[in-house]
Amino acid sequence: MTTLVWLRDDLRLEDHPALAAAAEDPDGAVVVFLLDEDSPGIRPLGGAARWWLHGSLRSLGEELAALGIPLVLRRGAAAERIPELAAESGADRVVWNRRFGAGRALDAAVADRLREAGRRVSSFRGSLLFEPGSIVTGQGTPYRVYSAFWRACLSAPAPPVPLPRPAGLRAATRQPASDALDEWRLLPQRPDWAGGLAERWSPGEPAAALRLDRFLRERADRYAADRDRPDADAGSELSPALRWGELSPRTVWHRAIAAGVDAGMFLSELGWREFAWHTAAHEPGLHERGLNPQFDAFPWRTDPGPELAAWQRGETGFPFVDAGMRELWRTGFMHNRARMVTASFLTKNLLVDWRIGEAWFWDTLVDADAASNPFNWQWVAGCGADAAPYFRIFNPSAQAQRFDPEGEYAGRWAPESLLIPEIVDLRASRIRALAAYDAMRAGAQPDASPAASSGAEPGAKPSD
Template identity: 55%
Template structure:
């Protein structure tokens, strides 16, 4: 007699449009749903503090949707999953594919379980276009977004999202660990008050957010670069944890507004980042463009770095963005580019330092978008400008926050004697960055 199917969830914490779960229910014989907290296996990047907060609440919401049947286990997946298969007498294991270096773990588990006579299947769930399906004319990966996204759109064939399968097939299992026991939430000090006020993790919260976007912000999306205007979707953390799928977003947004194509191209940037990470798995630690190994990063000191992290630089738009991040675990995308450029170009700090800070403080930090975005701003990444772009935060503020509405929201002392002087001269530091870039150009020229 066939045993139950084990469904192993990762970054797909949802019931609707979950191909692995749907296929497992269709197979019959009962389903056990498990989430494994694996923060120790090689190839796994342990998530940051803000993401741990989100994960706790997302798992709690998922467990409630499953009537308390979600199984939690902690440890290396290559030990936990086979042990759970033996414990349950499971005869099949299903999961949705992932595209980071962790896929090597999946491949080894798949091979060992199949060798033991267990059926193992994986599914496309979290990307519209899987990395190996979109190739250049010579069969290689794309390194520039525009031709990549054009090739994706020419492929077409975005499937319709799946519904919620019959959850009566979901079984409990003995030995589930305590979510509270995992210690994902902050204790003393409790810094998550702003996160609680801002977000509702979980599948229902994701669809409420999508509904709100469709009901208002999409019509204003052409003003997405203005941080004081509610014109963006704020779906990024829900997509990061898979509480909503890109197929569901595509289905709701495609063709319904004059702004739809532009918004979906931003979803395309998410796809492009994963495409890059799939082919260059060390994206968070190595320059995508090796010539940037010659860039002369400075050493501003702990005090200057702390001023950037906590929004005390004396540069209003930078400070507003960093305070928004500290309070909400989120930052407007235009401002993300400005604060990253300021750290890299004006303070001459290695982009990896900023990437690690965002990894710890963003609720939407994922393994592809976070390093890809930092490298893009640094100029070391894929599709970077052919020249060395330096965002001027004062000009950016005048253009995108002309009434300082966003700045005053997060920096109430702006314009008063209590606001600090700038920690760096923007013009002089810009020139120092351009001078440092000369070494990169020379290194690139020597490579031919």
């Protein structure tokens, strides 16, 4: 039996159930990565993600080549290309690790086509700690509150122990022709804006394993205390590896526990990723519509003009915001605390539609995935699952005093920000945002124009 392994966001060898299954077949395997930006519901990758994908595929190709197995690269709509590849290779079976969100329906369509052609199909649990549908409320519905969701996860049987690299994996005799990776032009052309990405990151499973080792050895014991400090270098920096499946969440989970460190807070961050994907499994299209339909009537500014450009360039005049946005542009990454503050500033101080900010992060983050990116933007904007109350508006100046008290983070990324005129009055814009929220709830049409900057502040809690 020959098995075709269809790779997606699981670009690794360790803890890869689909590859492990293929290693059991006597006639070998065909390993395929399909660049699918044509299927309905599949969102084309942003620029930073394409850069990472190029490096990760190159790394995986080298790892497989060392085993004598080519990595076959093709592009096109999966419902067409995967059956074609199965026919070209004479594969009796096609296997993959399950995905969720919009990809679930596509996978079902591909499976139907393959079975119609007489081929076996197997899918495996490999991208999450817990399968969507296995963690539900007592009424059988998805959780909408994270704390309850995570308690249910921790009460469930522990995630399986990670699988070793598949021993005995070998190449099938009939290997389809492969595209050349460089022909896909995933890397930026002219101008080449990816220099800062290359300085900070090395995509691929080997580099991801080293980052995990470094985190557990050097940072994990202070993660809970310093994780909100962008000046403290306490983060794991594992989110790109998890997004591309260079590490499985099960590997991270079990390695953290085995390391004997206080991993509770760290593992809860894996839980937040789970929460995003479990939500996306039930609510595909998170980047297009809010989970709370009440916000469909919110008067977002969809044409914010120069203020949006200032936010994107890191020229708002608020050093904490500007530092985050410049770190993002330079490295394809932003500290999580800065992500919350920059997103709050855009959606609440500037009243810009959260989808505009989400699209910018989608294009510039190396770790933007189809669940976490829109899920987190909805959380900040107030229209998502377990969303931050709308009146929680992150004051960037107060946030800087609390989490970057010496100004090290701001000084590293935006040293001249204090010389830039502030593009908005924080107090006035807060009043405007809360008035818009109250009017939305009352069914009125508030004034969300930039000039709407005066009036009595509604009864609300102090800003963070």
